[in-house]
Amino acid sequence: MNNRVIKVDYIARVEGEGALTVKTKDGQVSDVRFRIFEPPRFFEAFLRGRKFSEAPDITARICGICPVAYQMSSVHAMESLFRAKVEGQLRELRRLLYCGEWIESHALHIYMLHAPDFLGYDDAIQLAGDHPDAVQRGLRLKKTGNDLVAVLAGREIHPINVKVGGFYRLPDKSDFDEVLESLKRARDEAYETVLWTSKLNFPDFVSDYEFVSLSHPDEYPFNEGKLVSNKGLNIDVRDYELVFHESHIPYSNALQSTLRNPRSSDQRTPAQHNRGAYLTGPLARLNLNFEKLSPLARKAAEEANMRPPILNPFKSIVVRAIETLYACDEAIRIIKSYKPPLESAVDYQVRPGFGFGCTEAPRGILYHRYLIGEDGLIKDAKIVPPTAQNQRMIESDLRNFVSSNIKMSKQDLTLRCEQVVRNYDPCISCATHFLRLDISEER
Template structure:
């Protein structure tokens, strides 16, 4: 006679946000997996309506304390699309530099303090620091570089305020950027060492047939522009995103899930998707590193996303150094525009994956509609699907062991579930003993 059981993990740590995970098992069969999430951007969309479009970058930057750039820049690009704004090449390069800063900060934090502990059987980055103080110190120094770059470009350490529709309120001084160069040159070498370190971790043998989705650009490693490509072969303009990908309600979550419009099939966004789709466009050191480490690309093992983050860390340092070296202060730092009733959308790559924004504005410059699709929302369904395949491999332990293994898998996605709390409650239902 089989027995069913429900397992609850009350607090999933080392992820951003609040949610719950419920697992019901019928013997060795996974009967149900539900990842329920509180997703703050839903509130922000309503909050944006009626606001001046010029306020949107500042408001959206405050959606997340971890990745403000991706939120605000996606908004800026979408509004510029609505207004018909064409930015200068100098503004474009500076925006890529801003993304480099956020990727460096976010990837360094996640790799060292949130994800790496899983591979050493320790509970936290604090415990990892006892065993690997040099590596953790190195990671914190990298994280600091990212924040320092954001501060120079964004105007302050917390949510950047220098970003505007049309460009930047003020272009940074060359000397302020050049001052960062010695640290960034050290950081590049450190990022390479970090990536080599994580590439040697003991990864579970777990591969899946993912439909991985990321921006793709003909001339560069896509960060803030491109078309929406996938490893299944589709490639659509950002303007057609909602024809191919859609959000839908599920009963167990306050957050919308995302899936393909055709049957709501799950898909996977994030650094692993980006590396798989755009590896050839990595900067030289990152490309050589990707080719030299012991991973066969494309990679379908979510646990190896930590290596993908490492490669993007290296890329971000390389590109940041190149931009800083070539930088010349420019004017005007912002392109002017006229208000007009219109709509526009944009997609960029947040550290955690593709993020999509769409806005409608009226001829007074007020927002009449806002839609934000964050990466974690898009990954939710994929995480549940992964857990269904992962759970049968880890059922030989007690509930605590199973819960830990579920957390490990969820953390591969670096979910940014919300900014209100970091606890994710997990329920594992095994039913009554037979």
């Protein structure tokens, strides 16, 4: 029987570059390798010796799609060490900032990167030709997210207003007047997006995932909560490294994350100790936090037949639409109840030691850990982006998808493999629009 190789040599425009290879032999998948190169490793070194207060703005440069997420994880890490409590309206403003980032990131992915897959187009340019109204709707949604970030963060492209303890400058209530009107329209268009995406044709594919996300007793998670999974994980963020392990793999510069049971006195065997790949991101968040959605977002989800468990990763496009709707709804709620606090930031005492932070970037949990010295300088930094965490699950999905569609034509299978990658992450997804593909059969 022929052996087949599905090979994508170079994935650019990602949170690092990558490549994809799937090999089959005698009708079985023999090897799957999804490789990425991670810029955070570079930034971890770059942060050493810098002042703790520089971390939010330096790490925001890691990703142009989700700078807010990097800022948020870094400030929460510092605040955990300095015992700073950011509460009330300051906390609400942080949620509001995250709403803006989710709206702009999700809208970009849904309309410009993911939708073309389901409608048979190579890219958003072709989609815009046949469906200009849909693309315009996506661009309007995205602009609303951009505008919200700009009001709160000083500018929409690289936010500069976030600092440890709060913000440098607080917005007036009237600063939100214009964006509030945009959000009301965006909320309607996000609802429309949920229904529009739910009518797309999805490949018949499900998997028994371990979903991991933050979970908070009172709210859909952005900034805070415990790390939970649908298979029993329930830990504080500071215990992240007890159960999430990064390891080098020979074919990639990136570290792969896996989930393990914490070591305990029950003397588990290695097989019992390793839980393996896990999925973080919108699909995990929705499955684990569905009841925390706003009533409107739940209504839209139910109208779109999207009640958990949702185990088809191709439906992540609908999940992103639901989260976009939630973010619009939540942003409107926060703005309507906003009363500028007296101080733009809380006081704190700089202390040496380890600080831990984990927040929900649009693509999933983003973990930061810093070691701060007596002088307030960063001695060590660890940053684990969602892309790296999903890397092994992407490989697992590719393996399972190819195994169950082994008779599909090379062309279709390659396209579907690209889609499997795009299901996970806007940065990687976009990269697959930029791929040089090479599929060959070996005899």
